[in-house]
Amino acid sequence: GHEKGAFTGALAPKEGLFEVARGGTVFLDEIGETPSLIQVKLLRAIQERRIRRVGGLVDIPIDVRFLAATNRALEEEIREGRFRDDLYYRLNVIPIHLPPLRDRRDDIPLLVESFLARLVDGKSATVEPSFIRACLAHPWPGNVRELENAVERATILSPDGRLTADHLMAAGSAAEPVEPVLPEAGLDFEQWIARQERHLLVQALDRSNGVKSEAARLLHLSARSMRYLADKYKL
Known part of the structure; x- marks a missing residue:
């Protein structure tokens, strides 16, 4: 003042x-x-x-x-x-540690819905399952702000209001493979492997438009293995 x-x-x-x-x-x-x-x-x-x-x-x-x-x-x-x-x-009286977005993926669909409601300003918009799956597969190093920017760019790239995985990729937020680096403090190996499995499954399902037999072919998996993994990761 x-x-x-x-x-x-x-x-x-x-x-x-x-x-x-x-x-x-x-x-x-x-x-x-x-x-x-x-x-x-x-x-x-x-x-x-x-x-x-x-x-x-x-x-x-x-x-x-x-x-x-x-x-x-x-x-x-x-x-x-x-x-x-x-x-x-x-x-630092009452510290609150907020885990990175990649460790609380259940929040992602809710955040997408919230951002979209604000961005479309009353206009109709549809979020396709492939868009959510792609969001869940991305590591989001920039956390919530990166997700918000990606949703905003995707709405701009989708004039008909339908958001698909293609719009997320076009917005520059498609998950890209990176070389794993062992942290100084180590890591939970089984949890890390599970994340990589889920990530590849989501990618294959997106590329095959949700057809599990085609996703299994892309991953060189048997139909039985594909069903098991899809059930395991609730895909």
Whole structure:
């Protein structure tokens, strides 16, 4: 916020966001990207529960909750001198770890539905099963934002409102094979193998338009093995 006359064009006093949000919650998105100078100001506001408008001489009390989010490892940022440890400890009262999207794939259909409802703005749209299967197969390294962008691009590429796996591929979000790398902490081998199996099955079913006999041919599987794996992964 600012006071009248604080700078050219400041013709009247204006409340800042912390004042406007009184009694509510201020969401500090991507807190790990905050410049050092702003970190100092945030720390003061959180610690003292007061702010001062630009051009003002009086501290104004604030009544808000703070919720911060980041995709960075803030402990590492502190060690590298890029994030203040005192601000970190002020914010880190109740930490909530949100697993990556690839580890909570059951959320993907719901997220697609939510994004689509906002993007089409009342217009009709149909999500084909192949689109959802392709979304479930993709690793989504960019998490929810990458999924949201992919859905938005797919709606642009589909003038008739029907989203298929082809639209996801055209949007540049088709799952691509990568060379596996063993993490420093190791991994659950059976779980990793299961993910790869499911991924290939989804790819084969998409390419064969859901015809399991054709998918089995693409994967050089017997019909019995195909039925077993399809039941195992609920495909």
